[in-house]
Amino acid sequence: MDQNSPRPVRQSRIQQKNRQAILGAALELFSARGFRGATLEQIAAAAGLSKPNLLYYFASKEEIYRQLLTGLLKNWLDPLRALRAGGEPLDEILGYMRRKLDLSRDYPRESRLFANEILQGAPHLHAAIAGELRDLVMEKAEALRAWMDQGRIARSDPVHLIFSVWTLTQHYADFDMQVRVILGPGRDPYAEAGEFLDTLFRRLLATGGIETNAKH
Known part of the structure; x- marks a missing residue:
């Protein structure tokens, strides 16, 4: 050699x-x-x-920023991609919520980077949001709508249901300091959020059959 x-x-x-x-x-x-x-x-x-x-x-600075956003977008879409139309509706939606909450816990800087990009009008991500992200949301919204039509979860606007998961989970990353100061020392915001959001979405999605299933 x-x-x-x-x-x-x-x-x-x-x-x-x-x-x-x-x-x-x-x-x-x-x-x-x-x-x-x-x-x-x-x-x-x-x-x-x-x-x-x-x-x-x-x-350039823009090249660095774009590379970060490219990796971030993949990570951000993976939890929604994992929602299966053939799965049990409540399990799939609660699983999606938990994956998003885990993402906020494990990648708070990435969450804030994404939020900053959106607040600036998404100049670097607009095409991806209008294309790949929107297509994925519409695909999963159809699965949610089908479950609603079948009476397996309570009826609501499926796109706004997805938005609510984003809002309620990413809040804990984007406003981490505020959450921790209000809760005080010795408390785990993500563990508490998981319990609260599980209860919230079970109630939001519940029909008679789902409430029964949620007990098992």
């Missing part, structure tokens, strides 16, 4: 480490300050790199 052969592997690992450092630093800054409030100099400093070194990996 040539004595220089390990060098590309080592360089690849360094590159991967530096890219992850840049993305991690950018996520922290973008989620706290928004796209406009964060600078390349700040991202480079937080990543422990010089600005020229950062630009070796990413050509």
